[in-house]
Structures are given as C-alpha cells and as structure tokens.
Amino acid sequence: VSVLYKRVALIGLGLIAGSMSHAMRRAGLAKEVVGTARSAATRAEAREIGLCDRIVETAAEAVQGADLVVIATPVGVMGAVAAQIAPHLAPGATLTDVGSVKRRVIDEIAPHVPPGVHFVPGHPLAGTEHSGPNSGFAELFENRWCLLIADERTDAAALSRLSRLWQGMGARTEVMDADHHDLVLAVTSHTPHLIAYTMVGVADDLGRVTDSEVIKYSAAGFRDFTRIAASDPTMWRDVFLTNREATLEILGRFTEELFALQRAIRTGDGDHLFDYFTRTRAIRRGIIEAGQDTAAPDFGRGAARKETGT
Amino acid sequence: VSVLYKRVALIGLGLIAGSMSHAMRRAGLAKEVVGTARSAATRAEAREIGLCDRIVETAAEAVQGADLVVIATPVGVMGAVAAQIAPHLAPGATLTDVGSVKRRVIDEIAPHVPPGVHFVPGHPLAGTEHSGPNSGFAELFENRWCLLIADERTDAAALSRLSRLWQGMGARTEVMDADHHDLVLAVTSHTPHLIAYTMVGVADDLGRVTDSEVIKYSAAGFRDFTRIAASDPTMWRDVFLTNREATLEILGRFTEELFALQRAIRTGDGDHLFDYFTRTRAIRRGIIEAGQDTAAPDFGRGAARKETGT
Ligand SMILES: NC(=O)c1ccc[n+]([C@@H]2O[C@H](COP(=O)([O-])OP(=O)(O)OC[C@H]3O[C@@H](n4cnc5c(N)ncnc54)[C@H](OP(=O)(O)O)[C@@H]3O)[C@@H](O)[C@H]2O)c1
Ligand SMILES: NC(=O)c1ccc[n+]([C@@H]2O[C@H](COP(=O)([O-])OP(=O)(O)OC[C@H]3O[C@@H](n4cnc5c(N)ncnc54)[C@H](OP(=O)(O)O)[C@@H]3O)[C@@H](O)[C@H]2O)c1
Structure with missing residues (x-):
C-alpha cells in the first residue's frame, strides 16, 4: 500500500486513535499524523511517547490542511467536536468517526459538515478494556471488521479511499446502513x-x-x-x-x-x-x-x- | 512431592478427570491411576491416548483396592455412582468428587458411604469450554483454587492428604462449608x-x-x-x-x-x-x-x- 492521505488529524487520543496512529505508521499510509485531545495531560502523554508527528492544542488547529479527519472521542461529544472543527475543514477533505453508535452520531455530526467535505462514518469492531494514549497498539485492527456507513449521497471515491485505509491497517471492511x-x-x-x-x-x-x-x-x-x-x-x-x-x-x-x-x-x-x-x-x-x-x-x-x- | 496414593480410581474420564491424570503423572503423585467411563467409546478413546494406567469397564471394578476414589461425572448422576461403588470401596479409602455443586451432591453421596471410608468432597475452580477424554491437560489446575468441603466429622488425615494431592497438581486449596x-x-x-x-x-x-x-x-x-x-x-x-x-x-x-x-x-x-x-x-x-x-x-x-x- 502507498500513502493514502497527506495529513490525518486525530481528534481524541485514546485506544482507537492511538492504535490507528501506530497502524498507519507501520504501513506508511499517511505522510503526517496530527493529534489533539481534550486535556493537557493526555496531550503531554501522547507527546512523550511520540504517538503522532505533531500534537496540537485544539481540534480546530489539528484539522487545518488535513485530507482525513477522524473524530475518536466518546460518542456523546462528537456533535460538539464537529461544530468546533467545521469552519476549519479543508475543502475536499474526508471526515470520519470511530464511534460505537452510528444513527445518533450521524444525526449530530451531519448538520455541521460543510459542502465539499465528505462525511463517511465508521466503526472498527476492535477494542480492549484499556483506554488512554498509552493503550494503543498497531495490531488492534488486524483481522477485525471495520463497518463503514454509506447511503446514496455518500461520495464513492472518499468511501473507497477510507476503506483502503482500514484495510491497510489490517481490518476487513463492510458497508452497512446506520440503523x-x-x-x-x-x-x-x-x-x-x-x-x-x-x-x-x-x-x-x-x-x-x-x-x-x-x-x-x-x-x-x-x-x-x-x-x-x-x-x-x-x-x-x-x-x-x-x-x-x-x-x-x-x-x-x-x-x-x-x-x-x-x-x-x-x-x-x-x-x-x-x-x-x-x-x-x-x-x-x-x-x-x-x-x-x-x-x-x-x-x-x-x-x-x-x-x-x- | 512423593507418592500420596497407591491407586487412584477415576470415575468419569472427561476434562477434569483427564487433567487430574495428566497432573498426577507429571508430579508422580499416584503409583497407579485406574479409570472408567460410562460409554465404551469414551473408554476406548482414553485407552488409545493412554490416559490412565488401566481403563476398566465398570466403576465397581475401578474402585477395587483404590485408596483414593474420585467421582468426576456430571453432578446429576453422582448419587447413583456412589450407590454402585459403595460395596466395593476399600476400608480406609478416601472418596472425593469434583462436582461444581456441593450441598446436593453431598446429600446424595453421603448416605452410601460405608463406615471406614472417608468422604471429602471437592471442587477445583478450573475449566475450559471443552469436554471429553481428549480435552484434559496437566496445567489446568495450576494456580487455581480447589475448594474442599469439611465439617466436624471430616477425617483430618484424609483431608490433609487430599489437600496435598491438589497442591501437587498445582492448585491452591481452601476449606469451606457446602452452603x-x-x-x-x-x-x-x-x-x-x-x-x-x-x-x-x-x-x-x-x-x-x-x-x-x-x-x-x-x-x-x-x-x-x-x-x-x-x-x-x-x-x-x-x-x-x-x-x-x-x-x-x-x-x-x-x-x-x-x-x-x-x-x-x-x-x-x-x-x-x-x-x-x-x-x-x-x-x-x-x-x-x-x-x-x-x-x-x-x-x-x-x-x-x-x-x-x-
Ligand atoms: N474502546 C473500544 O473498545 C472501542 C471500540 C470501537 C470504537 N470505540 C469508539 O471509539 C471512540 C474512542 O474510544 P477510545 O476507547 O479510544 O476512548 P479513550 O481511550 O477513552 O479516549 C478518548 C479520547 O477522547 C478525548 N476527548 C474526550 N472529549 C474530548 C473533546 N471534547 N475534545 C477532544 N478530545 C476529547 C479524550 O481526551 P482526554 O484524555 O483528554 O479526556 C481521549 O483522548 C468512542 O467513540 C468509542 O465509542 C471504542
Ligand atoms: N468442565 C468444567 O469447567 C468443570 C470445572 C469444575 C468442576 N467440574 C465438574 O466436574 C465434573 C466432570 O466435568 P467434566 O467437564 O470433566 O465432564 P465431561 O468432560 O463432560 O466428562 C464427564 C465424564 O463422566 C462420564 N459419565 C457420565 N455419566 C457416567 C456414569 N453414570 N458413570 C460413569 N461415568 C459417567 C462421561 O462418560 P461418557 O463420555 O461415556 O458419557 C465422561 O467421561 C462435573 O461434575 C462438573 O460439574 C467441571
């Protein structure tokens, strides 16, 4: 696999985002990975272990110039995160999330997505009981399913590229509807x-x-x-x-x-x-x-x- | 540990009895292990893999001359097994079981135990989802608890020797009342x-x-x-x-x-x-x-x- 995205922004730096960063690096899927989290403590921890190429203070900053933005926070705050980053998303960028619930998350994120940004919700069926920036590892998604949500308005090219990203991280992908x-x-x-x-x-x-x-x-x-x-x-x-x-x-x-x-x-x-x-x-x-x-x-x-x- | 029993009889040759045989052999805890099971198929399978020193056709035969008898069948038939073997138990022998339930098993076995035979019920807290004579392995009890049931009528020497057997198979033992x-x-x-x-x-x-x-x-x-x-x-x-x-x-x-x-x-x-x-x-x-x-x-x-x- 070759580089699929020039800059990936990870919002939230827990088990899932951390594992994505490790897995993308291992396979050389992204030129640059930028990350941010809510608390200074988590950002400092992520910096210390070199989890991303750059750790920045705010989500707005993180998404600047990113061609892939991944919301990897608890699902309850995803709508608020989307509202925060919306004005800063690059045209043509893909926006995805990794939330364990899809209908509600889509209802809360979708209204904020600006025209020209492709929203493709996702959910990797992989996890452990651990959390935080230190809990991630490159093998988490290996041989696991990642479900991607699409309907007739979904951009086919964006969906296909995101599928290849998950496959590059070791997952198998399937498309499903939210309900x-x-x-x-x-x-x-x-x-x-x-x-x-x-x-x-x-x-x-x-x-x-x-x-x-x-x-x-x-x-x-x-x-x-x-x-x-x-x-x-x-x-x-x-x-x-x-x-x-x-x-x-x-x-x-x-x-x-x-x-x-x-x-x-x-x-x-x-x-x-x-x-x-x-x-x-x-x-x-x-x-x-x-x-x-x-x-x-x-x-x-x-x-x-x-x-x-x- | 040295030899604790001269002849151990295993009634039932499933996961638990099979693992006991492997574990006793590994540690040299019994001079001879005799086994039996209900069906000819299970006895044949056990014979084929050399699970015990001798496989015999009936429980009555198995307990002959044994100084330790272990009932390792499903708990529902333990009373019937006890009735079957009672007349053949050697004086001074210890009778135990490995059933996952204790009060009812004791109520059903105890009336059959002849005077001079020491009944010490047990329950190893170890298992897998597999069963049958092929499923046993010597490490099953390692670092697991084996609960032994005793009251004021329990023979102290029999209890102590049985505890040492379980410890020799890698388990930790504790005494508890049945309820x-x-x-x-x-x-x-x-x-x-x-x-x-x-x-x-x-x-x-x-x-x-x-x-x-x-x-x-x-x-x-x-x-x-x-x-x-x-x-x-x-x-x-x-x-x-x-x-x-x-x-x-x-x-x-x-x-x-x-x-x-x-x-x-x-x-x-x-x-x-x-x-x-x-x-x-x-x-x-x-x-x-x-x-x-x-x-x-x-x-x-x-x-x-x-x-x-x-
Ligand atoms: N864990 C699993 O088994 C699993 C499996 C599949 C999908 N998921 C989904 O993946 C998402 C993340 O789960 P996880 O296990 O990776 O979580 P986690 O280890 O608990 O990490 C959550 C991250 O989100 C950050 N965060 C929280 N609120 C934020 C906000 N308002 N703005 C920016 N960052 C914020 C947290 O930062 P702080 O540390 O500073 O609070 C933390 O870095 C969830 O939606 C979950 O449903 C989880
Ligand atoms: N598995 C666990 O996780 C676990 C853990 C702790 C305690 N225990 C207890 O250990 C006991 C045995 O469990 P297991 O998992 O070893 O069972 P298993 O693998 O299913 O084996 C049961 C054995 O009992 C034999 N048997 C059944 N009825 C019999 C009878 N009337 N006379 C003689 N043999 C008879 C069976 O013979 P056939 O094959 O010929 O039917 C088989 O060899 C149970 O009381 C259970 O509660 C189990």
Missing part, C-alpha cells in the same frame, strides 16, 4: 456489556459473599465478565444513552428468555435447559470457523501468561 | 453462565440480524459469552437443577439491578450509568492483583493466536 449497524451492535456488544456490568455489580453488592471471595474464586464465567465490565465508563454511558432504542429492544428479549430459563430451573425442567444449552453451542462453532476467535482452551490464556509473565 | 460454597459459586460461575447462555440464545433468535452477522461481527463482549455458552449442556443442566436455590436468589438480584440500569437508559440518567460502571472497574483490578487473570489486553489473544496458528 442496522445499531441493532447488530446492540446484540453483539452493547447488551452483553450491560449484562456484564450488572452481574459484576451484583457480586459487589452481596453481603454474604465478600469482594475478596468473589475475586479469589472467580474462575471462568465471572472473570470474563469483569474484563468486559472494566471498560471505560464514559464511553459506555454514551453508548447506552445514544443507542437507547436498540439496546432496550434487545434487553426486552433477553429478560423474556431469562425468565423462561429461570422458570425451568424453578420447576426442574431439565429438558428445556439441556435443549437451550445445546443450541447455543452451534453459534460458538461458527465464530471459531469465521476466524473471530481462537479455539484454544481458555482463550489460550496459558500461552499468553507465559509471554506476559503474569 | 457457602454453593452461594459463592452461584455468584462467580453459575449465574454468569446462565446469563451468557441466555444472551447467545437471544442473538440466535433475532430475525432481523442473521446468525452469520452475529458471528461475523462479534467482537469483545458477545464473543466471550459464546465461549462460556459453548460449555457442556449436560454438566450445566445438572448444575442449575442441583444449585437451584442459590442460583434463583442471585438471578433475582441480577434482574433487580438490570431493571434499574434499564430504567436509567430509558430516562437518560447518565450519572446512574456512569457511577455503576465506575464501581465495577475496581473488582477487575482486584482480580488481576489476585493473579487470577492476565492484564494483557484482550486476554493476550494475539499471543495465543500466534501459537495456535488460528
């Missing part, structure tokens, strides 16, 4: 996160089992939940507030099914439980065959542990 | 499993999102749930049927909290969500400090993938 994106993500990510948060909160609350017991004895199951529930609170608050409808719909289905299983436990209906648990196994097989996870037992934690020394 | 065990496990393992099963079932059911989309786009969150929900259906059916009360209690708390979060989403109460998500982060930190998981992002999946080539 469908939000429903799919409510199922595969948002509702599971809410449930994990809830379960971890219940454990913490329970008087008769101490936190230290919960921690000591959390084998598979709960341990996986705590990892999910360790994700950034601001990011997730914004996700639920902005993908409200789809999350509530999936939550409704979830509690319906849960009540049916709960009744089966109460009445001793082993067949219901067995059949349900058998059906869910097939989905797992599909995920492993689709290459989205490892079949190694326990996620290959043993191997990871050897390498990281923990 | 407390069942409550702790309902929180840290059983309810999280039920929730994961439920969420995976909901995803599978949803008409407007295809299974292949769910599979393709399952990044963190759902992917972890599918791993949990891929566990053995028989084992988990039995767990819920036999740890009914504690599971239903924790489920009640769970739905209460979930409804509060659901209401916060509906009413747009961002502070409630933020505060809840902030609190749950602390528990995760505790687990990593307690050495029960790796802090590597994404469980160090990247590293694992390199090793397994998937």
Whole structure:
C-alpha cells in the first residue's frame, strides 16, 4: 500500500486513535499524523511517547490542511467536536468517526459538515478494556471488521479511499446502513456489556459473599465478565444513552428468555435447559470457523501468561 | 512431592478427570491411576491416548483396592455412582468428587458411604469450554483454587492428604462449608453462565440480524459469552437443577439491578450509568492483583493466536 492521505488529524487520543496512529505508521499510509485531545495531560502523554508527528492544542488547529479527519472521542461529544472543527475543514477533505453508535452520531455530526467535505462514518469492531494514549497498539485492527456507513449521497471515491485505509491497517471492511449497524451492535456488544456490568455489580453488592471471595474464586464465567465490565465508563454511558432504542429492544428479549430459563430451573425442567444449552453451542462453532476467535482452551490464556509473565 | 496414593480410581474420564491424570503423572503423585467411563467409546478413546494406567469397564471394578476414589461425572448422576461403588470401596479409602455443586451432591453421596471410608468432597475452580477424554491437560489446575468441603466429622488425615494431592497438581486449596460454597459459586460461575447462555440464545433468535452477522461481527463482549455458552449442556443442566436455590436468589438480584440500569437508559440518567460502571472497574483490578487473570489486553489473544496458528 502507498500513502493514502497527506495529513490525518486525530481528534481524541485514546485506544482507537492511538492504535490507528501506530497502524498507519507501520504501513506508511499517511505522510503526517496530527493529534489533539481534550486535556493537557493526555496531550503531554501522547507527546512523550511520540504517538503522532505533531500534537496540537485544539481540534480546530489539528484539522487545518488535513485530507482525513477522524473524530475518536466518546460518542456523546462528537456533535460538539464537529461544530468546533467545521469552519476549519479543508475543502475536499474526508471526515470520519470511530464511534460505537452510528444513527445518533450521524444525526449530530451531519448538520455541521460543510459542502465539499465528505462525511463517511465508521466503526472498527476492535477494542480492549484499556483506554488512554498509552493503550494503543498497531495490531488492534488486524483481522477485525471495520463497518463503514454509506447511503446514496455518500461520495464513492472518499468511501473507497477510507476503506483502503482500514484495510491497510489490517481490518476487513463492510458497508452497512446506520440503523442496522445499531441493532447488530446492540446484540453483539452493547447488551452483553450491560449484562456484564450488572452481574459484576451484583457480586459487589452481596453481603454474604465478600469482594475478596468473589475475586479469589472467580474462575471462568465471572472473570470474563469483569474484563468486559472494566471498560471505560464514559464511553459506555454514551453508548447506552445514544443507542437507547436498540439496546432496550434487545434487553426486552433477553429478560423474556431469562425468565423462561429461570422458570425451568424453578420447576426442574431439565429438558428445556439441556435443549437451550445445546443450541447455543452451534453459534460458538461458527465464530471459531469465521476466524473471530481462537479455539484454544481458555482463550489460550496459558500461552499468553507465559509471554506476559503474569 | 512423593507418592500420596497407591491407586487412584477415576470415575468419569472427561476434562477434569483427564487433567487430574495428566497432573498426577507429571508430579508422580499416584503409583497407579485406574479409570472408567460410562460409554465404551469414551473408554476406548482414553485407552488409545493412554490416559490412565488401566481403563476398566465398570466403576465397581475401578474402585477395587483404590485408596483414593474420585467421582468426576456430571453432578446429576453422582448419587447413583456412589450407590454402585459403595460395596466395593476399600476400608480406609478416601472418596472425593469434583462436582461444581456441593450441598446436593453431598446429600446424595453421603448416605452410601460405608463406615471406614472417608468422604471429602471437592471442587477445583478450573475449566475450559471443552469436554471429553481428549480435552484434559496437566496445567489446568495450576494456580487455581480447589475448594474442599469439611465439617466436624471430616477425617483430618484424609483431608490433609487430599489437600496435598491438589497442591501437587498445582492448585491452591481452601476449606469451606457446602452452603457457602454453593452461594459463592452461584455468584462467580453459575449465574454468569446462565446469563451468557441466555444472551447467545437471544442473538440466535433475532430475525432481523442473521446468525452469520452475529458471528461475523462479534467482537469483545458477545464473543466471550459464546465461549462460556459453548460449555457442556449436560454438566450445566445438572448444575442449575442441583444449585437451584442459590442460583434463583442471585438471578433475582441480577434482574433487580438490570431493571434499574434499564430504567436509567430509558430516562437518560447518565450519572446512574456512569457511577455503576465506575464501581465495577475496581473488582477487575482486584482480580488481576489476585493473579487470577492476565492484564494483557484482550486476554493476550494475539499471543495465543500466534501459537495456535488460528
Ligand atoms: N474502546 C473500544 O473498545 C472501542 C471500540 C470501537 C470504537 N470505540 C469508539 O471509539 C471512540 C474512542 O474510544 P477510545 O476507547 O479510544 O476512548 P479513550 O481511550 O477513552 O479516549 C478518548 C479520547 O477522547 C478525548 N476527548 C474526550 N472529549 C474530548 C473533546 N471534547 N475534545 C477532544 N478530545 C476529547 C479524550 O481526551 P482526554 O484524555 O483528554 O479526556 C481521549 O483522548 C468512542 O467513540 C468509542 O465509542 C471504542
Ligand atoms: N468442565 C468444567 O469447567 C468443570 C470445572 C469444575 C468442576 N467440574 C465438574 O466436574 C465434573 C466432570 O466435568 P467434566 O467437564 O470433566 O465432564 P465431561 O468432560 O463432560 O466428562 C464427564 C465424564 O463422566 C462420564 N459419565 C457420565 N455419566 C457416567 C456414569 N453414570 N458413570 C460413569 N461415568 C459417567 C462421561 O462418560 P461418557 O463420555 O461415556 O458419557 C465422561 O467421561 C462435573 O461434575 C462438573 O460439574 C467441571
């Protein structure tokens, strides 16, 4: 791959923007990467580790002369960021974002986009429970999907170039409409996160089992939940507030099914439980065959542990 | 460690029994390991890979002359297994089990235990989503807890020797009473499993999102749930049927909290969500400090993938 953008501006310097910077550099996809973040502390940290070619104080400054602008803040402030940078965007530039929710983000960003600037929303399906400028790494997007949102008004050339950028960072890309994106993500990510948060909160609350017991004895199951529930609170608050409808719909289905299983436990209906648990196994097989996870037992934690020394 | 038992009988040859055999051999903890399983197919598979020194046809045969007998079947049949082997147990032998539920298992096994045989129930907090005689490995118990159940009638020498066996297999041991065990496990393992099963079932059911989309786009969150929900259906059916009360209690708390979060989403109460998500982060930190998981992002999946080539 050769250089795709002359100057990329990253607004927000967390896990996603940081990983993009590493990945773009590794593959030589951008001539220059300029970054900015809200707080002086984050900007200083990014400067210290040389995360971008230049770190500047304001978003308005960052987007100057950039042919690609990436909004990589929590979704709740993306509209405000768009309003701030709009007057400074270069004609012909592509504007994108990496928000985990799309309909609301588009509704909030789109009105600010000046004519001649191509807005192509995006969402890389990749993440860890860590955040901040130090958490990024070049391999984050490898073999992961990046969903790009397009409709009949989308500029084809801008979409194609942005797709090549994500592919150059190791991702596979797919185009989807915003509402469908939000429903799919409510199922595969948002509702599971809410449930994990809830379960971890219940454990913490329970008087008769101490936190230290919960921690000591959390084998598979709960341990996986705590990892999910360790994700950034601001990011997730914004996700639920902005993908409200789809999350509530999936939550409704979830509690319906849960009540049916709960009744089966109460009445001793082993067949219901067995059949349900058998059906869910097939989905797992599909995920492993689709290459989205490892079949190694326990996620290959043993191997990871050897390498990281923990 | 030197030889602790002259002959260990394993009833059931799945993940747990298989891993015990590997781990006992590695550390030279038993002079002879005899195994049996219900089906001829499983016994043949175990024989083929040399899982035990001897594989025999019946549980009655397996326990002959054994100074340690381990019931490692699903918990639902442990009472029946105990009834079968009782007349054949050697005087002075220790009888243990590895079931994930303790109160009900004890109530079902204890009446069959002949005088002079020491019953010390156990539960290693270690597992993967795989099962069967081929799934075991010597490292499964390393650095994991094994809970042993004791009361005032427990034989101290038998308890101490069994503790040393688990320690020799790499585990840390703790003594607990059966009811407390069942409550702790309902929180840290059983309810999280039920929730994961439920969420995976909901995803599978949803008409407007295809299974292949769910599979393709399952990044963190759902992917972890599918791993949990891929566990053995028989084992988990039995767990819920036999740890009914504690599971239903924790489920009640769970739905209460979930409804509060659901209401916060509906009413747009961002502070409630933020505060809840902030609190749950602390528990995760505790687990990593307690050495029960790796802090590597994404469980160090990247590293694992390199090793397994998937
Ligand atoms: N993490 C994931 O798993 C994941 C996956 C896919 C997509 N996403 C999406 O990616 C976006 C960023 O997530 P992340 O995990 O990279 O977040 P993060 O690590 O928490 O970083 C967020 C960054 O945004 C900056 N920021 C916040 N408000 C700002 C403002 N008003 N103006 C300028 N900068 C501002 C923060 O600066 P300060 O440090 O100074 O506050 C920080 O640098 C979110 O929209 C999220 O939904 C996340
Ligand atoms: N897997 C975990 O994560 C985990 C963790 C801790 C504790 N446990 C507990 O450990 C026990 C075993 O679990 P596992 O994962 O090792 O199970 P598994 O891999 O499914 O193996 C179960 C074994 O029990 C045998 N079996 C079933 N019914 C039998 C009977 N009536 N007589 C003799 N053998 C019989 C099976 O034989 P066939 O193959 O012929 O049917 C199989 O060899 C369960 O009680 C479970 O609660 C499991």
